[in-house]
Amino acid sequence: MRIYLVGYMASGKSGIGKELAKLMGYPFIDTDSVVQQRTGKSVSELFIEKGEAYFRKLEHDVLLDTAGMANIVVATGGGLPCHFEQMEWMNQHGITVYLQASAAALFSRLRNSREDRPLLKDVSEAQLPEIIRQHLEQREPYYLKANITVEALDLKARDLLAMIPTNDQSKNT
Numbered sequence: 001m002r003i004y005l006v007g008y009m010a011s012g013k014s015g016i017g018k019e020l021a022k023l024m025g026y027p028f029i030d031t032d033s034v035v036q037q038r039t040g041k042s043v044s045e046l047f048i049e050k051g052e053a054y055f056r057k058l059e060h061d062v063l064l065d066t067a068g069m070a071n072i073v074v075a076t077g078g079g080l081p082c083h084f085e086q087m088e089w090m091n092q093h094g095i096t097v098y099l100q101a102s103a104a105a106l107f108s109r110l111r112n113s114r115e116d117r118p119l120l121k122d123v124s125e126a127q128l129p130e131i132i133r134q135h136l137e138q139r140e141p142y143y144l145k146a147n148i149t150v151e152a153l154d155l156k157a158r159d160l161l162a163m164i165p166t167n168d169q170s171k172n173t
Helices: 013-024 031-039 043-050 052-068 086-093 103-110 128-143 157-163
Strands: 002-006 028-030 072-075 095-100 148-151
Touching (some): 002 013, 013 028, 013 157, 028 031, 031 043, 043 052, 052 072, 052 086, 086 095, 103 128
Parallel strands (some): 002 072, 002 095, 095 148
16 A cells, blocks of 8 residues: 655645554655765755746656655645646555645744745745645646545544555555
């Protein structure tokens, strides 16, 4: 079983992913972290030095590598589902979960961590709510293709685990 967590940055994919993986006894993979490990550079550095297209290709390669793994929980980057038909690919190769959060909730989580986010690095606090709203408007059609959509705020790993089909019910295990 492969579980792919999708959603906007700061929706909690990494945090809930680690907890879910622990509950299930599965390894946890964060696509951004794997890209960083492989390149020795942060996502921000890659965006600055090589550009977004280069980063998206690396991210794509990391995702494809998960096809050869079983029983894993994967936290994807916020933009990953929107490129290279990756949302469709994840749906074919595992169970996808969209951690949905409102623009207001995301603003509250992101307002003090913009420097760590390449797409928000040069955005002022005053501009941030509108940028998040625009990003969500562009990305949500991809996110909503997930097998499961769940409210991200106050989500508990045990509650999410109860929503995920068992091995008997899951596809492509």
